[in-house]
Amino acid sequence: MKLTNWAGNVVFTPERFVRAQSVEQVQELVAEAPRVRVLGSGHSFSTVAATDGLLLSLEDLPLEVDVDTATSTARVTASARFAHVMPALHAAGLALHNTGSLPHISVAGASATGTHGSGTQNPCLAAGVTAIELIGPDGELRTLTAGEADFHGSVVAMGLAGVVTALTLRAQPTFDVRQYVYDGLPLDALIENFDEIMNSAYSVSAFTHWRGPVFETLWRKQLADAPAGPATYFGATLADGARHPIAGMPTENATQQLGVPGPWHERLPHFRFEFTPSNGDEVQSEYLLPIEQGPQALAAVHRVADQIADALQVSEIRTIAADDLWLSPGYGRTSVALHFTWVDDLSRVTPAIAALEGALAEFDARPHWGKLFGIGRDRVRSLYPRLADFEELVHRTDPQGTFTNAFTAQYLEL
Numbered sequence: 001m002k003l004t005n006w007a008g009n010v011v012f013t014p015e016r017f018v019r020a021q022s023v024e025q026v027q028e029l030v031a032e033a034p035r036v037r038v039l040g041s042g043h044s045f046s047t048v049a050a051t052d053g054l055l056l057s058l059e060d061l062p063l064e065v066d067v068d069t070a071t072s073t074a075r076v077t078a079s080a081r082f083a084h085v086m087p088a089l090h091a092a093g094l095a096l097h098n099t100g101s102l103p104h105i106s107v108a109g110a111s112a113t114g115t116h117g118s119g120t121q122n123p124c125l126a127a128g129v130t131a132i133e134l135i136g137p138d139g140e141l142r143t144l145t146a147g148e149a150d151f152h153g154s155v156v157a158m159g160l161a162g163v164v165t166a167l168t169l170r171a172q173p174t175f176d177v178r179q180y181v182y183d184g185l186p187l188d189a190l191i192e193n194f195d196e197i198m199n200s201a202y203s204v205s206a207f208t209h210w211r212g213p214v215f216e217t218l219w220r221k222q223l224a225d226a227p228a229g230p231a232t233y234f235g236a237t238l239a240d241g242a243r244h245p246i247a248g249m250p251t252e253n254a255t256q257q258l259g260v261p262g263p264w265h266e267r268l269p270h271f272r273f274e275f276t277p278s279n280g281d282e283v284q285s286e287y288l289l290p291i292e293q294g295p296q297a298l299a300a301v302h303r304v305a306d307q308i309a310d311a312l313q314v315s316e317i318r319t320i321a322a323d324d325l326w327l328s329p330g331y332g333r334t335s336v337a338l339h340f341t342w343v344d345d346l347s348r349v350t351p352a353i354a355a356l357e358g359a360l361a362e363f364d365a366r367p368h369w370g371k372l373f374g375i376g377r378d379r380v381r382s383l384y385p386r387l388a389d390f391e392e393l394v395h396r397t398d399p400q401g402t403f404t405n406a407f408t409a410q411y412l413e414l
């Protein structure tokens with residue numbers, strides 16, 4: 001059977017694929033293999049997880065989600081997906097600071113690429129990691145804790161820091177959220193009132209097809225005790241029923257809206273765990289820019305809208321707080337993320353990405369490591385101020401390049 005990523009656009013052809021059953025087995029396999037990568041839940045669209053050596057799945061490792069209410073943390077094994085972790089935290093009266101758009105992804109894989117949700121005050125999910133348990137190229141297991149010198153380079157590391165067997169996540173008291181969707185936000189209104197709109201709730205997302213100067217929906221996920229939003233908002237109108245981020249898709253796949261209060265983990269993701277997230281038949285791209293560049297970047301994308309709209313299913317605008325993880329696309333700057341869910345047809349998507357990246361060339365757009373992009377090596381390298389520190393870390397901890405692959409070698413000096 002073909003081994004592919006979730007979207008099916010990447011076919012993995014490793015020399016060997018092993019579903020490991022224990023940490024000890026992973027240690028033995030890693031110590032023996034010249035090249036190793038881990039496949040998480042396979043939700044990346046790029047070839048970031050691929051290898052021609054040993055590809056490991058840790059999904060069969062015994063699932064552990066150990067919530068510690070005394071320290072407000074949870075230690076989770078690499079087999080854990082957010083769908084396993086979030087209800088356990090909530091049951092203990094705790095919450096994560098944010099979620100991605102879907103609960104289906106593995107915690108380890110999401111941390112490795114700097115996966116994020118939305119909210120100007122909310123950094124990427126990996127920013128909540130306080131410790132990681134890692135197997136190095138010699139098969140030795142060690143724990144790195146926040147504050148240790150190598151920590152900031154090892155959390156968002158695309159697998160280059162070693163095989164992560166468990167992570168400890170910081171939690172906060174649980175909270176309720178109400179989700180309000182507005183229809184028809186004019187592009188001009190978003191450009192002119194960008195900060196006010198994107199800061200108007202705990203997590204805000206704006207969706208458009210770029211087929212006209214309008215955002216079809218604006219999603220405001222607000223703390224439950226914040227006052228309800230007005231019936232109209234900058235020209236947009238409160239939705240009279242449930243919406244799916246992609247118009248026409250079944251709304252029951254999306255999380256509860258219409259201002260019904262509910263726990264954070266049932267409102268902050270757009271998609272419910274029981275259903276296929278997004279469309280399923282798609283590929284994605286995403287770029288993180290300094291938030292100050294947001295309004296101008298939206299105008300720039302609008303200028304090439306006719307070159308991207310036919311290949312596009314939907315586009316989402318989010319914001320993300322700065323973090324201090326060296327390879328995170330959100331490193332050192334509060335960001336706006338411009339996301340594109342494309343059709344599943346690279347002959348149409350590739351020219352659309354080229355047009356889009358042309359429009360974004362004047363901005364400091366860091367591509368999401370787990371999604372498709374064409375930005376070249378030199379430009380990518382110029383966007384990460386701690387790249388040299390990261391490369392030094394990898395050379396020191398993995399001198400033989402056991403954890404490298406073609407994707408990482410394309411952008412890093414390994």
Ligand SMILES: Cc1cc2nc3c(=O)[nH]c(=O)nc-3n(C[C@H](O)[C@H](O)[C@H](O)COP(=O)(O)OP(=O)(O)OC[C@H]3O[C@@H](n4cnc5c(N)ncnc54)[C@H](O)[C@@H]3O)c2cc1C
Pocket residue numbers: 006037038039040041042043044045048049050058078100101102105106107108109110111112113114115116117158159160162163164165277278368370371
């Ligand atoms: C429908 C959909 C919606 C999405 N929504 C969002 C979103 O809201 N926000 C966002 O930022 N991204 C989003 N993404 C992208 C996704 O979150 C990232 O690509 C994420 O990295 C996927 O995690 P994964 O477990 O599937 O990792 P994989 O794709 O399997 O792997 C990603 C990287 O992590 C490494 N890795 C995985 N596990 C380990 C481990 N145990 N040890 C060492 N390295 C490891 C892999 O080697 C690889 O380098 C979405 C993707 C899809 C398909």
